[in-house]
Amino acid sequence: MNLFSLMALCATLAACSHAPSREQIGAACTTLAGRSIPAASIGLPSGPATVHSAVLVTAAPGSVSGNSLMPATPEYCKVLGTVASRDPKAQPINFQLNLPTRWNGKALQYGGGGFNGVPISGLAPLRDAAPGDPLPIARGYATFGTDSGHQASAFPASEPGAFALNDEMLENFAYASYKKVRDVAVDLMQSVYGQRPRQLYYFGGSEGGREGLTMAQRFPADYDGIVSVVPVINWTGLFHAFVRNQVPQFGDWLDAAKTPLIAKATSEACDALDGLADGVVNNYMACPARVNLQALRCPGGSDAGPHCLSDAELSLIRGIHSPYRFSFPLANGISEYPQWLYGHEDSLDGAAALNLVRWVSGSAAPTVPPNASTAATQWLYGSNWIRYAIARDANFDVRSYRPEPFAARVQQTSALIDSTNPDLSAFFARGGKLILRENAADRAQSPLMGIEYYQSVVARLGQPAVDRSVRLYVSPSSTHSGNARSVTDKSAIPTMADLLDPLDRWVTTQTPPPDAIVQTSKAGLPPFALQGSRPMCRYPGYPHYMGGDKALASSYACRDAQL
Structure with a gap:
């Protein structure tokens, strides 16, 4: 019997004594x-x-070349x-x-x-x-x-x-x-193989996380499980908020050198809310009410250097930590994009360069057209989206943009790209499982958007149905790319976690993931020595320090976070 005759006979592995060799x-x-x-x-x-x-x-x-694995x-x-x-x-x-x-x-x-x-x-x-x-x-x-x-x-x-x-x-x-x-x-x-896959999963982060949610919403019969990390759920709202955050910086740029100042003030206001003063904001929901950057105001309100914030810069930070609101509804009735949270703003060196400087300030003030090597990613992305997807004019000056004259186009693109549909009933009905992860110090997209989406699914389908099929975890102090470090001593914070195996067990054995998944920090080369661990709690939990070695997950317990 040739291979293709074998494949015709073996529609599934269960129908054969063995799979193809x-x-x-x-x-x-x-x-x-x-x-x-x-x-x-x-x-x-x-x-x-x-x-x-x-x-x-x-x-x-596996092999090692220098410091690369x-x-x-x-x-x-x-x-x-x-x-x-x-x-x-x-x-x-x-x-x-x-x-x-x-x-x-x-x-x-x-x-x-x-x-x-x-x-x-x-x-x-x-x-x-x-x-x-x-x-x-x-x-x-x-x-x-x-x-x-x-x-x-x-x-x-x-x-x-x-x-x-x-x-x-x-x-x-x-x-x-x-x-x-x-x-x-x-x-x-x-x-x-002579058969279709028994299980098919989607795993993505950021834009890829949006893709995963889109598949669950648009093509629920095609996937058995999805891991969606820091998903850009409300693309339309986010990219409009990007433009809001950037246009004021044409007049008064938030100098990248000021990010340690903001990070220090945030840490001092919120660090100990989790029971441990270690330069890490774990209690991400309790933090915003305690942050007041007014004490950093430059005398007279004009920019006086990296040791203070001008009135324009204070206004910018307040804006970022406020919702962006539309005067008309987007897809699924949404009319705003939530504010960003606080924590891990320091972004001048090393892995942390993927945070506030990359996303909000850039290494230089924004320009028209954007300079890809110096612009904040929010300006590069936001101005591109408005020019090409909304105005459909490469030469459109985004600095003068208001969404109202383009309302029909904004709504059209929102229906096309936003992954905000809370009706996952068809995905759940065939046994689909969804794991969401949000990073609380994300400067690319707001972690509150994932929380709001989760809450909208609960409102639509009920908590019991959601508990059977969805887990939302929040990694405190993690940036968009996942890394985290202490603002005070610069030490790495455990943020690594395998979410594919928990998803697969949930789908194949009906074993739900635990309420706390252990995150680790490990050496980058064999034998991959464990450097620390910390729990990543199921929403609305955060890791509260209970005593003991702060580098061990066993020293923390998940407590409910409150905004």
């Missing part, structure tokens, strides 16, 4: 190049998909292909699919980030993974990802949103590319 899978891999998947096999209007290459990659053990990878079939566009002016959707020759019967789709436009290989460590955690493909998962249907290399670095002028490319970025690539990947898995 490594040799059979390797042989099938070599037949994929040139394969075409017709548009009719893709669940959205689409062009056909084509496999451009399929190569069997030899297993590689290369995780171990198994033998796998590396498949590269494209999904053709319908519009000849639209760029194709690129994808990569990795098929291990020792398959666990499951698949994992990786999310992207930012405006996407770069290949997602499906071979990277998961977001917040600890050094030494095996890659999903090393655990036996077939993995895949996409560039979301446009190639960033085709646009200037200062114009990452330019693709949005094309309707199909914008639709692909919003939701369609992930569904199309999912359908193509499943088709190819059927060809190689």
